[in-house]
Amino acid sequence: GNSVTQMEGPVTLSEEAFLTINCTYTATGYPSLFWYVQYPGEGLQLLLKATKADDKGSNKGFEATYRKETTSFHLEKGSVQVSDSAVYFCALIPNRDDKIIFGKGTRLHILP
Amino acid sequence: DADVTQTPRNRITKTGKRIMLECSQTKGHDRMYWYRQDPGLGLRLIYYSFDVKDINKGEISDGYSVSRQAQAKFSLSLESAIPNQTALYFCATRSGWNQPQHFGDGTRLSIL
Numbered sequence: 001g002n003s004v005t006q007m008e009g010p011v012t013l014s015e016e017a018f019l020t021i022n023c024t025y026t027a028t029g030y031p032s033l034f035w036y037v038q039y040p041g042e043g044l045q046l047l048l049k050a051t052k053a054d055d056k057g058s059n060k061g062f063e064a065t066y067r068k069e070t071t072s073f074h075l076e077k078g079s080v081q082v083s084d085s086a087v088y089f090c091a092l093i094p095n096r097d098d099k100i101i102f103g104k105g106t107r108l109h110i111l112p
Numbered sequence: 113d114a115d116v117t118q119t120p121r122n123r124i125t126k127t128g129k130r131i132m133l134e135c136s137q138t139k140g141h142d143r144m145y146w147y148r149q150d151p152g153l154g155l156r157l158i159y160y161s162f163d164v165k166d167i168n169k170g171e172i173s174d175g176y177s178v179s180r181q182a183q184a185k186f187s188l189s190l191e192s193a194i195p196n197q198t199a200l201y202f203c204a205t206r207s208g209w210n211q212p213q214h215f216g217d218g219t220r221l222s223i224l
Contacts, residue, residue: 032210043116043202043215044155051210089154093210100213104154 002027006090006103013080014111021075021106023064023090031092033057033066033073038087038105047075047088082110115139118203118216125193126224133188133219135203143206144186145213146170146178148199155202161186193223 007022025031032051036044048057050066050073057064062077073090090103116137125131135144142163147155147170157170159178167178175197177189190197200220204213 034212036212041217043204043217044213045215046212049212099157099160102155104152 002031002092002094002101004090004092004101004103006088006106009087009105009107010109011106012109012111015082016079017110019075019077019080019084019108021088021090021108023073023075023103025071025073025090025092027071027092027094029095030068031094033064034091034093034100035062035064035073035075036089036091036102038089040086044089080108080110082112084108085110116203116205116214116216118201118219120219121217122220124222124224127194129193129223131190131193131221133201133203133221135186135188135216137184137203137205137214139205139207139214140183141205141207141214142183143208144180145204145206146176146186146188147202147204148172148197149202149218150199158188158201195223197221198223 003026005024034049035047037047038044048059050057053068055066064073064075087105087107089105119134145160146158156172161167161180164180179187200218202218203216206213
């Protein structure tokens, strides 16, 4: 079946550190891939997306590249800020299927 | 104003009570969803609807019911609340099968 696996948290980094949150998926065909962010007390917001192999999604300094050969969509940011503290969810939409499948989320803490 | 509005934002109630959570949207999307979020479990789909006459069960529909009163309104009911339904509940909308979801800010429900 379709599934998303992301690294368990919490992840704690100092401000200006380099961030990687790993995400791998299992799906048939060519799913669309997403990263969502959830700030405290809020709902999930779309951070970035990629709809085909080798696409790179980017937003607010975050990037993720759709790697079909490794079935991965790792989230990266070169220099994190305290305001990036949140929970990050990797998600996929299987090809021509309506349901979105979410990973369990990774909590990120950035220390000043 | 928020595109997806959930009411109430917080609710504390007792076991056995009937509870309704409401969701309204101004995005004009046909597809609407209800999720619950529990620590360490990510988001799990309860029910979803493609239009007023189309309601579908998600992965954890037992103990819940929904009503799609209009394109813009989708409510979730707990007929007889139990403590393990204590969670954060999110409503979401979507314009098409390959599009990202737009979330409300959630309802924090506590059942004593």
